Amino acid sequence: MEKSKAIETISLSKNYGKTTGIKNLDLTVERGEIFGFIGPNGAGKSTTIRLLFNLIFPNSGSGKVLGYDIIKQSKDIKSKTGYLPAEVNYYYKMTVKELLEYSQRFYGVNDSKRLNELADDLDLKTNLKIRDLSLGNKKKVSLIQSLLHKPELLILDEPTSGLDPLIQSKVFEIFKKENERGCTIFFSSHVLNDVQKICSRVAIIQKGSIIKLESIDALRKKMLKKISVSLPDNQSDINPDLPAIVDFKRVNNHMNFLFNGDMNELISYLANLKIENISIEEPTLEEIFLHYYQNAESGNEL
Amino acid sequence: MNYNLFKMELYRYKNSMLIWLILICGLIILDMALYEIFLKEGMLKNLEPLLNQPFLAPMMKGFGMEIEKLSNILGFYVIRNTPLILLLTGMFSILTAVSLFANEEFEKTAEFLYTRPMTRTEIFGAKVLACMTLIFIINSVAVLTGFVSLEIFKTEDYEKAPFFIHSIYGFLTSLTFASIGLVISAVAKRGRGLFALSVAIVMGTYFLDLISKVSESTAYIGFISPFHYVDNDILVPDYTLNMLYTGTFVATILILTLFSYLYFLKKDILN
Numbered sequence: 169m170e171k172s173k174a175i176e177t178i179s180l181s182k183n184y185g186k187t188t189g190i191k192n193l194d195l196t197v198e199r200g201e202i203f204g205f206i207g208p209n210g211a212g213k214s215t216t217i218r219l220l221f222n223l224i225f226p227n228s229g230s231g232k233v234l235g236y237d238i239i240k241q242s243k244d245i246k247s248k249t250g251y252l253p254a255e256v257n258y259y260y261k262m263t264v265k266e267l268l269e270y271s272q273r274f275y276g277v278n279d280s281k282r283l284n285e286l287a288d289d290l291d292l293k294t295n296l297k298i299r300d301l302s303l304g305n306k307k308k309v310s311l312i313q314s315l316l317h318k319p320e321l322l323i324l325d326e327p328t329s330g331l332d333p334l335i336q337s338k339v340f341e342i343f344k345k346e347n348e349r350g351c352t353i354f355f356s357s358h359v360l361n362d363v364q365k366i367c368s369r370v371a372i373i374q375k376g377s378i379i380k381l382e383s384i385d386a387l388r389k390k391m392l393k394k395i396s397v398s399l400p401d402n403q404s405d406i407n408p409d410l411p412a413i414v415d416f417k418r419v420n421n422h423m424n425f426l427f428n429g430d431m432n433e434l435i436s437y438l439a440n441l442k443i444e445n446i447s448i449e450e451p452t453l454e455e456i457f458l459h460y461y462q463n464a465e466s467g468n469e470l
Numbered sequence: 471m472n473y474n475l476f477k478m479e480l481y482r483y484k485n486s487m488l489i490w491l492i493l494i495c496g497l498i499i500l501d502m503a504l505y506e507i508f509l510k511e512g513m514l515k516n517l518e519p520l521l522n523q524p525f526l527a528p529m530m531k532g533f534g535m536e537i538e539k540l541s542n543i544l545g546f547y548v549i550r551n552t553p554l555i556l557l558l559t560g561m562f563s564i565l566t567a568v569s570l571f572a573n574e575e576f577e578k579t580a581e582f583l584y585t586r587p588m589t590r591t592e593i594f595g596a597k598v599l600a601c602m603t604l605i606f607i608i609n610s611v612a613v614l615t616g617f618v619s620l621e622i623f624k625t626e627d628y629e630k631a632p633f634f635i636h637s638i639y640g641f642l643t644s645l646t647f648a649s650i651g652l653v654i655s656a657v658a659k660r661g662r663g664l665f666a667l668s669v670a671i672v673m674g675t676y677f678l679d680l681i682s683k684v685s686e687s688t689a690y691i692g693f694i695s696p697f698h699y700v701d702n703d704i705l706v707p708d709y710t711l712n713m714l715y716t717g718t719f720v721a722t723i724l725i726l727t728l729f730s731y732l733y734f735l736k737k738d739i740l741n
Contacts, residue, residue, distance in 0.1 A: 221585050224738040247587035257578035259482075273474045274586035313582075 172235030204367030250314030479600030567651025576661030
């Protein structure tokens with residue numbers, strides 16, 4: 169029998185009054201993968217996560233997490249899923265240890281060894297009160313509570329915000345270890361560099377709809393190349409008019425653009441020009457992301 | 471019902487309950503200590519002309535002030551202490567119930583709690599049961615303190631059964647305010663003002679009951695007050711629970727709790 173998907177939504181929609189949260193969201197996350205979910209604030213990332221945890225109810229559509237229905241079997245989902253929220257708010261009078269022990273009791277777990285190991289890995293003192301913690305330390309508490317019960321699925325909402333670079337790299341190591349253990353990771357973020365580091369596939373969400381779903385490699389390799397061309401001074405007024413050129417920018421006699429067409433066509437065009445220098449690179453995820461966004465905004469085909 | 475959550479809720483409200491208990495028990499003991507002085511100093515005789523003044527008589531009637539009742543320790547307890555106990559336990563009950571769900575949302579801990587492996591029914595059950603347990607404890611200790619005070623300060627023997635039967639109304643009044651608090655907690659969209667609203671509901675319904683007792687023309691407004699359904703005629707022979715009043719309490723508690731439960735089941739947790 170085929171194993172169920174880690175996450176599967178079908179035409180999932182949620183409105184807040186007249187405001188759209190997400191619209192007809194079709195999303196599939198395979199078991200064992202690290203899936204990136206990127207978009208700016210207000211794009212619908214947190215709404216999607218809240219629907220998966222049944223914190224809010226959809227207006228239409230359906231969804232399953234680890235094979236369980238998001239409305240009818242929410243308890244089963246929560247028992248096998250770890251969640252690291254974007255905003256970290258806990259009972260401020262508790263100590264870190266009290267909170268973590270309280271949390272793990274909900275899962276029927278009492279694993280002080282794992283608790284201490286994770287706290288040591290992240291350099292977190294467990295005798296401190298929650299109210300005395302910095303944002304970064306609260307984030308560490310949040311990470312530990314999401315991992316204590318060895319979840320099958322880890323849902324991370326902006327997991328690295330508030331963490332210093334050293335801890336961030338430790339956190340990524342932990343995510344990779346969890347993934348090697350078999351844990352699926354759903355990584356929601358607007359920090360593209362983070363997504364690039366760890367994810368194998370990525371969905372770009374804008375205004376509640378997924379505008380692109382690709383593997384990170386394919387997204388980079390499929391179409392777009394980042395081209396930089398330096399021209400001599402007497403040719404600085406040239407404006408290439410090839411349709412495959414996008415996001416064109418000119419600074420003095422330097423042209424920078426993304427190219428998503430037949431490379432031979434570009435070479436033929438450039439062969440007619442006198443060129444001082446040319447570089448062809450893979451664009452960063454940030455540039456790809458902006459490209460998709462601007463196209464979606466202007467209604468162009470992606 | 472989730473025992474882990476139930477235990478944590480009891481722990482969270484423990485200090486608040488202790489403060490309210492100290493206040494309630496202290497006031498009961500202090501007031502009952504005055505009973506002997508009240509009788510000895512002949513204050514009752516001085517009070518009699520005051521109670522008969524045409525201007526004050528209706529108001530005194532509203533407070534249940536009758537010489538005959540005041541001269542009996544049980545009557546003295548009901549007139550002087552019962553309103554105080556009902557008001558304070560009522561406030562504790564409504565404030566605790568209001569904070570059960572509203573605080574989780576407004577302090578933004580709801581996201582943590584509601585992503586633990588529990589159904590909404592289990593969350594609701596654990597929280598409401600914890601609230602009821604606290605209400606039971608605070609009422610029981612208040613009744614016990616009242617009973618001990620009666621025993622210490624009595625000048626002659628009195629009927630004990632009416633005292634304990636009457637104390638059931640206290641528990642029912644608290645539960646009624648708690649069920650009003652549950653509704654507020656479940657439907658509240660903003661945290662600001664809930665404390666003031668809760669206190670206003672308890673005080674407001676108390677004064678409505680007082681006003682309703684002043685004259686026949688205002689009697690009808692008392693029906694919407696939980697205080698109206700507390701039978702304070704404790705000195706009548708064969709004093710028993712008024713089944714109509716008790717039924718009204720129970721029905722109100724069940725309807726309001728059921729409403730808040732059904733609302734909570736379908737509520738979007740946005741914070």
